[in-house]
Amino acid sequence: MDSKQLKRILEERLQGDQRSFSYDREKDELRIENVETKKGITISLPGIIAKWKQHKEKAIDEVAYYVEEALAVMGKTPSLAQQEKRIFPVIRSTSFPKEAAEGMPFFTDDHTAETRIYYALDLGNTYRLIDESLMKKENWSAESIREMARFNLRSLSTELKRDEVAGNIFYFLNTNDGYDASRLLNDKFLKDMSQQVEGEMTVSVPHGDVLIIGDIRNETGYDVLAQMTMSFFTNGHIPVTALSFMYEHDRLEPIFIMAKGRTKQ
Structure with missing residues (x-):
């Protein structure tokens, strides 16, 4: 499979009335965007092709699922005050972006040389990483989010x-x-x-x-x-x-x- 074939498959899978697609040939990236909110997600095609060689259709199913979930929550502004029990810490690589696509910094904490802590608001089938604009809107302090996230984390199963x-x-x-x-x-x-x-x-x-x-x-x-x-x-x-x-x-x-x-x- 090459980028042209993958691009066509993803456009067919993710087609919608309020969606537009744009392809950056130089970066080999496909962007899917909501035409009303102008919010969207950009995916790198070479990485998906590499996974497709190992996992075939499962790789495409996985990408389509995460894109659908991400687009579903974009533009929504969930209230932290009503979701205290749904705030959790999320471990990511230090190479993971520190800003949202719109340039707004995520709320993060340093952890190790390899890992960084982000914070997420759980939305059911997906979650939204908490950024500074959401914190400001809800008037939540960094320490309050840390405390709630750690408390909620301890409630999760540790079955091994x-x-x-x-x-x-x-x-x-x-x-x-x-x-x-x-x-x-x-x-x-x-x-x-x-x-x-x-x-x-x-x-x-x-x-x-x-x-x-x-x-x-x-x-x-x-x-x-x-x-x-x-x-x-x-x-x-x-x-x-x-x-x-x-x-x-x-x-x-x-x-x-x-x-x-x-x-x-």
Whole structure:
């Protein structure tokens, strides 16, 4: 499949009375926009083509779904005051945009060298990242949003699936609620897990819909972890980081895993 074919398929899938399409040949990007609000979303075609080679129609279905959900909430101004229980922190890569398409800065907090914290207002099937204009409109302080987001995060399930590979234990959290990687910010959850781990504890968030905790008991475990996180990272819809973190003394330290060993950054 090439860009021309993908462009045609997406235009057919996303066609609507109030929508317009524009294609930037130089950047190989397709923009879908609401003709009334002039708000829209721009998608890069090469990345979708790469996923299509692996996942075929599933890759296109996924893109179409997220575009539809994003367009559905654009132009709406939900009230934070009425949605206190729906505010959550969201983990993203430090390369993720810090501004909305209109140039309005998102509300963010620094986290690690690999990750940044954003804040979202849950809207059911999707969510809207909170930006400074929404905060100003609702007269909400940064600290209030942080407190509500952390409180709501602790209410989410932390049920894990367990797997053993070469004498090492790996735990997976993958509820697909949009906040799996965000459990990285649940301090009590991480502390409780550290009490169960017999070896060295690692935490990985290769993409937004998974969190992996490793109980690494031998050097092979690091090789397995490196391969696992890279696989999740390359196949995730919203990649975060292929690096993992050591969890020691209630702190996260990024590590670079080489063959038969690991090095702290």
